[in-house]
Amino acid sequence: MTQAVVVTGASHGLGAALARHYAAPGVALGLVGRNAARLAEVADACRQRGATVETAEIDVRETARLGDFIRGFDARHPVAVVIANAGVEAGLAPGRRSEPDASVLAQLRINLEGAIATVSPLIEPMRGRRAGRIVLIASLAALMPLADQPAYSASKAGLVAWGEALLAWLRRDGIRVTIVCPGYVATGMSGPYRGARPFEWSAERAAAHIAGRVARGRAWVAFPWPLVWLIRLGRLAPRSVRAAFIDRFLRFEIDAPAA
Template sequence: MKQRHILITGASSGLGAALARHYAREGVGLLLIARNAARLDAVAQDCRVRGARVRREILDVRDSMALARLIAEVDAETPIDTVIANAGVEASLGGGGEAEPLHDVLAQIRTNFEGAIATVLPLLDSMRRRGEGRVVLVSSLAGRMPMPDQPTYSATKAGLSAFGEALRPVLAARGVRLTVACPGFIDTGMSRAYRGWRPLQWDAPRAAAAIAAAVERGARSVAFPLPLVMLIGLGRCVPAFVREAVLRLFFAVEIGTVHEKGAAPVVGPP
């Protein structure tokens, strides 16, 4: 069988760690990138025990130029056939609906959008020359139905989805497949910091398996859980003022609850 070489960002915890463990087996090389050295070392060790060859790099995806250089160098040595741009952060509005602090906004934009693009761009030309490859952009259902208490997070995920949809036909013409993953709530450290309602939440291994299966069959996109996907689709069919009224009602209750608890905005780790 052909040797696999898979790059995953945000691999030290949550969905990224679950994806790394899902792919880890004999004949697979993993390039794992994250900021937290201790957590990433633990994930890397788990993957080695499962038989994978692992290289781990401690790097913040917001350092776009260093990230791009590293990926290009590794790909030149051992071609990467699958890249999963997974690293992400999120922050919520304050309890009274106050605007997000600028540093939180910029962290989300630079990690969720700029970091993802810097992860995949260095590989696109080499994949097209080889006539094969898989690109995975981890977006979110929040990109399909923006969340009033997370406007920047929703915007970055919507932008990432648009980037993938625009890029997909360009890559497909040369044999490279691109999948946009739009998960709902996943039980991770970052999502647990979110103090709102998390309907139909999945655990990280289940989400990783669903994304990996979609990537292997060459799916254009994958979104879950299905009931929430269908509800969002239905919401897009009703007039905007009706949709916005429902969102205002729901999130007014949620923000009010957070305000009573005295919660502060939280940015989760990639």
């Protein structure tokens, strides 16, 4: 029986690595991305691994087009796993000035609204089948909001909250929800980033780790452990201590705004 997997943000970085990880004979992949050329390269690599692949050049902010593609793909290949991975990040403007409005809105619409728009068309079909896995790619920034990334932190925290609500709602319908909070992953988004990236993982390592935990039905996936524990300890410390140590440890700048 064919297993169908949908991945957004599949044209580069973690999304591309996830697509390649799942690609195998007997797997149908629905890949969504904004860069047509890179998406085609990922699709070709997945086909070489034996997967059946359908692609769609769609910005996840295009809710109607995205929903049409996902519903159509599900009609042809009932989706077993949907991975809402598409995301962008940005930070404060130069000189630590406020984030531009356009950048703030892009992060909220892509990271939060885009994830909801990806998953929502599949909820009722999955409930009808009483099977399915929903994977939301959030961030450790949702657990420890970063002073240099207010909008990004908010968008990922909102995604975590939505995922927790889905966990409570859908658990009796046979649908498993996995909320993923990665630390630093080497992706295309990290290019304009200037600052420390402690315990950074490759996209391939992160993809394999996420897929393994999803297969086991884990509700929460957070990595790498040294950074996760640093955040947990930081949440127990007074705000003044966090500001003096953890926030300074994670200080950075991002050159290019989200779009």
